[in-house]
Amino acid sequence: xxxxxxxxxxxxxxxxxxxxxxxxxxxxxxxxxxxxxxxxxxxxxxxxxxxxxxxxxxxxxxxxxxxxxxxxxxxxxxxxxxxxxxxxxxxxxxxxxxxxxxxxxxxxxxxxxxxxxxxxxxxxxxxxxxxxxxxxxxxxxxxxxxxxxxxxxxxxxxxxxxxxxxxxxxxxxxxxxxxxxxxxxxxxxxxxxxxxxxxxxxxxxxxxxxxxxxxxxxxxxxxxxxxxxxxxxxxxxxxxxxxxxxxxxxxxxxxxxxxxxxxxxxxxxxxxxxxxxxxxxxxxxxxxxxxxxxxxxxxxxxxxxxxxxxxxxxxxxxxxxxxxxxxxxxxxxxxxxxxxxxxxxxxxxxxxxxxxxxxxxxxxxxxxxxxxxxxxxxxxxxxxxxxxxxxxxxxxxxxxxxxxxxxxxxxxxxxxxxxxxxxxxxxxxxxxxxxxxxxxxxxxxxxxxxxxxxxxxxxxxxxxxxxxxxxxxxxxxxxxxxxxxxxxxxxxxxxxxxxxxxxxxxxxxxxxxxxxxxx
Amino acid sequence: xxxxxxxxxxxxxxxxxxxxxxxxxxxxxxxxxxxxxxxxxxxxxxxxxxxxxxxxxxxxxxxxxxxxxxxxxxxxxxxxxxxxxxxxxxxxxxxxxxxxxxxxxxxxxxxxxxxxxxxxxxxxxxxxxxxxxxxxxxxxxxxxxxxxxxxxxxxxxxxxxxxxxxxxxxxxxxxxxxxxxxxxxxxxxxxxxxxxxxxxxxxxxxxxxxxxxxxxxxxxxxxxxxxxxxxxxxxxxxxxxxxxxxxxxxxxxxxxxxxxxxxxxxxxxxxxxxxxxxxxxxxxxxxxxxxxxxxxxxxxxxxxxxxxxxxxxxxxxxxxxxxxxxxxxxxxxxxxxxxxxxxxxxxxxxxxxxxxxxxxxxxxxxxxxxxxxxxxxxxxxxxxxxxxxxxxxxxxxxxxxxxx
Numbered sequence: 001x002x003x004x005x006x007x008x009x010x011x012x013x014x015x016x017x018x019x020x021x022x023x024x025x026x027x028x029x030x031x032x033x034x035x036x037x038x039x040x041x042x043x044x045x046x047x048x049x050x051x052x053x054x055x056x057x058x059x060x061x062x063x064x065x066x067x068x069x070x071x072x073x074x075x076x077x078x079x080x081x082x083x084x085x086x087x088x089x090x091x092x093x094x095x096x097x098x099x100x101x102x103x104x105x106x107x108x109x110x111x112x113x114x115x116x117x118x119x120x121x122x123x124x125x126x127x128x129x130x131x132x133x134x135x136x137x138x139x140x141x142x143x144x145x146x147x148x149x150x151x152x153x154x155x156x157x158x159x160x161x162x163x164x165x166x167x168x169x170x171x172x173x174x175x176x177x178x179x180x181x182x183x184x185x186x187x188x189x190x191x192x193x194x195x196x197x198x199x200x201x202x203x204x205x206x207x208x209x210x211x212x213x214x215x216x217x218x219x220x221x222x223x224x225x226x227x228x229x230x231x232x233x234x235x236x237x238x239x240x241x242x243x244x245x246x247x248x249x250x251x252x253x254x255x256x257x258x259x260x261x262x263x264x265x266x267x268x269x270x271x272x273x274x275x276x277x278x279x280x281x282x283x284x285x286x287x288x289x290x291x292x293x294x295x296x297x298x299x300x301x302x303x304x305x306x307x308x309x310x311x312x313x314x315x316x317x318x319x320x321x322x323x324x325x326x327x328x329x330x331x332x333x334x335x336x337x338x339x340x341x342x343x344x345x346x347x348x349x350x351x352x353x354x355x356x357x358x359x360x361x362x363x364x365x366x367x368x369x370x371x372x373x374x375x376x377x378x379x380x381x382x383x384x385x386x387x388x389x390x391x392x393x394x395x396x397x398x399x400x401x402x403x404x405x406x407x408x409x410x411x412x413x414x415x416x417x418x419x420x421x422x423x424x425x426x427x428x429x430x431x432x433x434x435x436x437x438x439x440x441x442x443x444x445x446x447x448x449x450x451x452x453x454x455x456x457x458x459x460x461x462x463x464x465x466x467x468x469x470x471x472x473x474x475x476x477x478x479x480x481x482x483x484x485x486x487x488x489x490x491x492x493x494x495x496x497x498x499x500x501x502x503x504x505x506x507x508x509x510x511x512x513x514x515x516x517x518x519x
Numbered sequence: 520x521x522x523x524x525x526x527x528x529x530x531x532x533x534x535x536x537x538x539x540x541x542x543x544x545x546x547x548x549x550x551x552x553x554x555x556x557x558x559x560x561x562x563x564x565x566x567x568x569x570x571x572x573x574x575x576x577x578x579x580x581x582x583x584x585x586x587x588x589x590x591x592x593x594x595x596x597x598x599x600x601x602x603x604x605x606x607x608x609x610x611x612x613x614x615x616x617x618x619x620x621x622x623x624x625x626x627x628x629x630x631x632x633x634x635x636x637x638x639x640x641x642x643x644x645x646x647x648x649x650x651x652x653x654x655x656x657x658x659x660x661x662x663x664x665x666x667x668x669x670x671x672x673x674x675x676x677x678x679x680x681x682x683x684x685x686x687x688x689x690x691x692x693x694x695x696x697x698x699x700x701x702x703x704x705x706x707x708x709x710x711x712x713x714x715x716x717x718x719x720x721x722x723x724x725x726x727x728x729x730x731x732x733x734x735x736x737x738x739x740x741x742x743x744x745x746x747x748x749x750x751x752x753x754x755x756x757x758x759x760x761x762x763x764x765x766x767x768x769x770x771x772x773x774x775x776x777x778x779x780x781x782x783x784x785x786x787x788x789x790x791x792x793x794x795x796x797x798x799x800x801x802x803x804x805x806x807x808x809x810x811x812x813x814x815x816x817x818x819x820x821x822x823x824x825x826x827x828x829x830x831x832x833x834x835x836x837x838x839x840x841x842x843x844x845x846x847x848x849x850x851x852x853x854x855x856x857x858x859x860x861x862x863x864x865x866x867x868x869x870x871x872x873x874x875x876x877x878x879x880x881x882x883x884x885x886x887x888x889x890x891x892x893x894x895x896x897x898x899x900x901x902x903x904x905x906x907x908x909x910x911x912x913x914x915x916x917x918x919x920x921x922x923x
Binding site: 258259261262395396423424425426449450484485486487488490491493494 | 534535556557559560561562563564568588589590591592619647648651652685848849850
């Protein structure tokens with residue numbers, strides 16, 4: 001372990017400083033007590049903003065200039081347009097055009113469409129990225145080509161970092177499907193409608209300067225105002241903010257893979273047989289193949305049992321919207337909206353509610369509703385025999401996925417990871433995960449096509465499945481069976497001792513390190 | 520002079536499989552060039568498997584190129600072996616991979632055969648988890664789902680799968696090709712003790728006898744003494760006419776089934792979802808099977824997306840006397856099991872009849888009665904059969920249920 005490294009409570013070696021800032025190593029779930037006040041931007045006054053409410057300027061470059069863009073600043077953007085986003089690149093290119101250098105790009109998540117940021121890093125415009133890095137950006141970071149360390153945070157952790165002042169955003173650029181000249185923004189209407197704008201809310205409140213970019217300007221007032229213009233400095237109108245076909249899908253397809261469908265069926269049966277499924281319960285479901293399919297099974301079980309949920313947490317899709325329409329849930333609490341049915345529902349049905357990471361995920365608040373969810377169904381790239389899980393790297397240690405809301409969701413009453421037992425010969429259950437993203441004490445159940453493994457800590461769940469015909473097995477049993485199929489345990493990944501990124505826990509402490517891969 | 524052989528699959532959509540190109544040289548030793556998406560995890564294992572197969576074939580000088588998409592060891596071994604055979608190389612020692620799953624016990628004649636899941640013989644990725652879906656049987660298919668140019672490859676893949684894939688509680692069936700090619704298939708698969716051989720396009724009892732003789736010859740040579748059951752498939756008008764002779768051709772025939780795609784083509788009609796055009800043929804097959812004292816098994820339902828249509832078809836099948844049908848997708852298994860299960864009222868009535876029968880037997884009475892009603896012998900027979908099936912299907916405990 002290098003002198004700059006320290007072992008944390010999860011037994012992982014983590015850097016003492018990251019990008020020049022001192023860090024707190026992970027201490028355990030609920031062990032870290034924050035002792036400072038929230039970060040706030042400078043107080044602004046109405047005297048500096050037009051009484052007409054018209055904050056429009058000609059283009060992004062002008063807005064950035066007026067915001068006082070300078071070298072080394074933190075520029076934030078958001079991923080509610082997912083792989084159809086054009087605004088992040090537009091903003092960074094405009095900054096490049098103004099000669100800015102060494103910026104820190106602080107996206108709420110990045111997508112393959114953001115690959116050109118690699119070029120901006122090569123040109124010195126962007127110094128490093130703090131945010132999820134998928135695909136090409138992940139590989140770039142893993143190969144040690146970024147000047148600073150990557151910092152991976154959950155959606156709730158990003159709110160916490162902004163609120164606590166760990167990341168001081170100089171300029172937030174918010175892409176809006178609909179906005180008015182005052183800066184009020186709405187995500188549920190307009191040609192690029194995406195549903196909720198919750199990911200941008202923290203930035204709008206805490207950033208020094210806020211720019212709104214829209215391709216659908218409406219006269220004041222833009223209703224609903226998910227982002228309040230009172231926090232906005234400038235409004236820029238552009239031709240297009242994104243590619244709607246990549247923002248939401250027309251329809252969301254349920255997996256056809258028989259193994260995934262089987263896994264989904266086990267998940268639904270587990271929720272039913274343990275008694276979690278009862279009147280007034282709640283669950284979370286994402287848009288992944290297994291997550292969508294388990295909802296279909298659970299729906300039939302809820303109908304058969306005459307059970308209605310109080311709320312469902314999504315990742316909303318047509319399948320959750322159907323639950324609402326069929327009176328199988330009172331509310332959808334929506335974090336992001338994945339298909340057209342979801343967008344239409346959030347725009348028209350008051351029971352379909354847009355949420356932000358503040359209400360759903362922020363650990364440094366007076367509670368958040370993630371812990372009120374009875375069951376959450378998530379994925380993972382790897383799980384170890386002690387139930388620690390990884391979502392950011394694959395077992396070869398290469399950074400490939402963001403954390404999203406995954407860490408935050410672990411606080412649900414029952415956290416279920418629904419995963420294949422192996423992918424392309426590579427076992428998913430291992431002795432030690434490459435990167436700890438979620439600690440074992442919060443991960444309750446692993447469901448695979450080969451059976452259901454319950455964390456021995458959850459004696460209550462183990463008791464509740466007695467008598468169920470679910471294939472309940474130990475995690476070791478499944479691991480041994482899989483290794484028998486794939487030809488033994490995999491070779492150890494070859495990594496260097498050079499950190500390229502860190503994984504933050506929900507309280508801002510450093511949970512693990514992502515290492516540079518060997519050439 | 521160099522000789523080349525290639526095997527396996529290339530392309531974007533290939534998963535759990537690989538492509539192999541072998542060039543046999545006179546000199547230069549072995550050069551193995553592996554490109555694998557799982558190379559970081561299993562590169563050493565791939566090298567070992569490759570070396571083992573080359574050893575078995577006594578190949579000293581060769582260039583081997585592997586483009587692997589996460590294939591399991593039994594698949595890698597099969598593809599390399601196929602490439603070598605295609606290059607004209609014969610094995611010097613046993614080239615088969617070591618058994619990684621134990622040989623499951625022989626199955627009973629009257630085993631429950633409600634569902635049998637077809638697995639195309641040259642698509643190993645579909646084998647790996649097939650058993651998890653709990654079909655009563657899997658069929659490793661060497662016939663219609665395998666392209667004529669890939670028959671040799673499928674045979675080796677299927678052979679290796681019988682040694683290395685755990686199909687859990689499923690009966691392991693192999694559908695061979697039409698004779699005479701099917702007899703060569705037997706040479707490769709029978710030493711691995713599949714539970715049952717499906718004989719396609721059966722039209723004469725003689726075909727069944729030829730298969731039986733070959734199976735026995737191979738077993739004798741290999742020193743194997745356990746039953747390999749036979750299930751002839753009737754797929755033509757002539758086959759229907761000879762159904763009873765086929766069913767009774769040899770004692771190893773445990774079931775008779777029908778293939779409706781080929782049958783409807785043979786009589787020159789279109790196969791419909793209602794199946795009216797094949798009613799006669801299906802009833803003939805049922806009758807021949809029952810006359811022979813064996814199981815009657817229906818064809819497949821082709822529309823995987825239409826679960827309701829499948830339920831209707833299967834319920835209809837059961838009412839005609841069939842005891843099971845084929846599946847072309849794992850999601851068809853559960854609806855088929857449900858359709859072929861006796862209904863609760865049916866089962867309750869049967870249990871009462873069986874209880875009355877046992878009571879009468881115990882008391883040494885010649886007449887079985889339930890309340891004031893006398894029960895005829897055929898009713899007792901049907902009830903006994905139904906209760907037996909229900910026990911096999913796990914609907915009632917093996918040792919209980921007869922007290923009504």
